[in-house]
Amino acid sequence: MSKVIKFLRNPGPAALGLAVFLSLAACSRPPLLIGFIGPMTGPTSNIGVEGYRGFSLAVAEANKSGGVLGRQVESRMLDDRADPAACLEAARRLVADGARVIVLHTISSAAAGALPWLLGQDVLVVSRTVSDASWENLDDNFLRFTGSVTTFGRSLAGFAAGKSLRMVSIIADTRNRVYCEDLIAAFLENGPASGPVIWVDAGFPPDETAVRALSSRPDGVLAIMSGLDAAKTAQALDRQGFEGVLLLPPWSQDQNLLSFSGKLASRIYLHSSFSPDNQSPGYLAMKDRYTAVYGEAPTMPGVFGYEIAQFLFIGFNDARSAEPGRVRQALLARKDFQGLQYGFAMDSEGDEEMGGLIITIRDGSYVKAP
Numbered sequence: 547m548s549k550v551i552k553f554l555r556n557p558g559p560a561a562l563g564l565a566v567f568l569s570l571a572a573c574s575r576p577p578l579l580i581g582f583i584g585p586m587t588g589p590t591s592n593i594g595v596e597g598y599r600g601f602s603l604a605v606a607e608a609n610k611s612g613g614v615l616g617r618q619v620e621s622r623m624l625d626d627r628a629d630p631a632a633c634l635e636a637a638r639r640l641v642a643d644g645a646r647v648i649v650l651h652t653i654s655s656a657a658a659g660a661l662p663w664l665l666g667q668d669v670l671v672v673s674r675t676v677s678d679a680s681w682e683n684l685d686d687n688f689l690r691f692t693g694s695v696t697t698f699g700r701s702l703a704g705f706a707a708g709k710s711l712r713m714v715s716i717i718a719d720t721r722n723r724v725y726c727e728d729l730i731a732a733f734l735e736n737g738p739a740s741g742p743v744i745w746v747d748a749g750f751p752p753d754e755t756a757v758r759a760l761s762s763r764p765d766g767v768l769a770i771m772s773g774l775d776a777a778k779t780a781q782a783l784d785r786q787g788f789e790g791v792l793l794l795p796p797w798s799q800d801q802n803l804l805s806f807s808g809k810l811a812s813r814i815y816l817h818s819s820f821s822p823d824n825q826s827p828g829y830l831a832m833k834d835r836y837t838a839v840y841g842e843a844p845t846m847p848g849v850f851g852y853e854i855a856q857f858l859f860i861g862f863n864d865a866r867s868a869e870p871g872r873v874r875q876a877l878l879a880r881k882d883f884q885g886l887q888y889g890f891a892m893d894s895e896g897d898e899e900m901g902g903l904i905i906t907i908r909d910g911s912y913v914k915a916p
């Protein structure tokens with residue numbers, strides 16, 4: 547509206563009336579509704595909480611700049627508690643409310659509860675976190691801006707080999723079983739020997755689990771679980787005198803692991819596609835804004851939440867439409883994307899072709915492993 551008035555010299559009543567009309571018309575346009583589903587409570591809540599923080603920051607910045615397609619963006623978040631049934635219920639509610647774009651910023655097992663239904667709806671579903679290999683190579687309305695969990699398993703196996711680990715015990719969370727099974731298969735195919743997998747669930751006893759894991763005298767432990775449960779496991783392993791390394795997947799990379807991993811922190815190694823000490827200008831600027839709003843620097847879920855919003859805005863603008871099918875086509879046509887830290891390519895089925903790195907913890911922060 548301000549631009550209309552700026553270019554009218556000494557506007558008369560008719561011109562001013564037109565300007566007011568255009569302003570009112572713009573204000574009357576309904577917001578562009580985007581649904582966001584993630585775990586906001588429970589042991590994996592950092593994925594949802596930090597992810598929605600980053601997503602909300604990107605939405606606020608877009609709205610401050612005039613919105614997307616001339617419309618303000620409205621995000622509506624629902625908690626799936628990392629539960630498949632709750633994820634499906636949230637998806638049904640959001641679609642019933644008129645959301646035609648759904649962000650699944652949740653764990654793979656929870657997303658599996660909603661995806662079969664969502665794939666039959668006239669919606670676009672996007673994720674930066676759902677890495678379950680079963681959704682690869684499908685020509686559908688689900689675009690994954692993330693690599694497969696098998697990549698994580700191979701990366702950790704390669705790191706274990708580089709450390710000359712001879713025996714690795716494996717602990718895995720039944721609540722994200724498919725994710726764990728795919729990662730374990732990739733790790734065992736490329737990594738050192740391992741005994742039987744120790745499966746745990748909610749409320750597992752960390753010390754008892756640590757004793758079982760160390761019974762084979764391993765020099766490494768692979769724990770596939772949330773950041774909070776991984777931190778509890780790290781403390782329990784330390785209490786049992788474990789002197790080896792703890793290997794973790796990207797799922798564990800959150801603030802809980804930083805805050806509560808204890809003395810074992812410097813011997814924790816994670817596969818990640820997020821580098822906390824990255825010096826890219828875009829990342830540093832976002833990090834400063836995020837920290838100013840939320841009082842702490844973003845970890846991977848927060849950065850990925852911000853990025854998934856940015857990628858969607860690119861799709862809307864490229865398509866010049868909010869129609870799910872047209873946005874999907876626009877995103878697939880673009881193929882190459884520049885995130886805050888690195889660029890990546892998306893294949894014709896909407897799966898990211900990604901790499902990664904190994905990070906560790908030093909002085910309470912994630913850093914690239916030496």
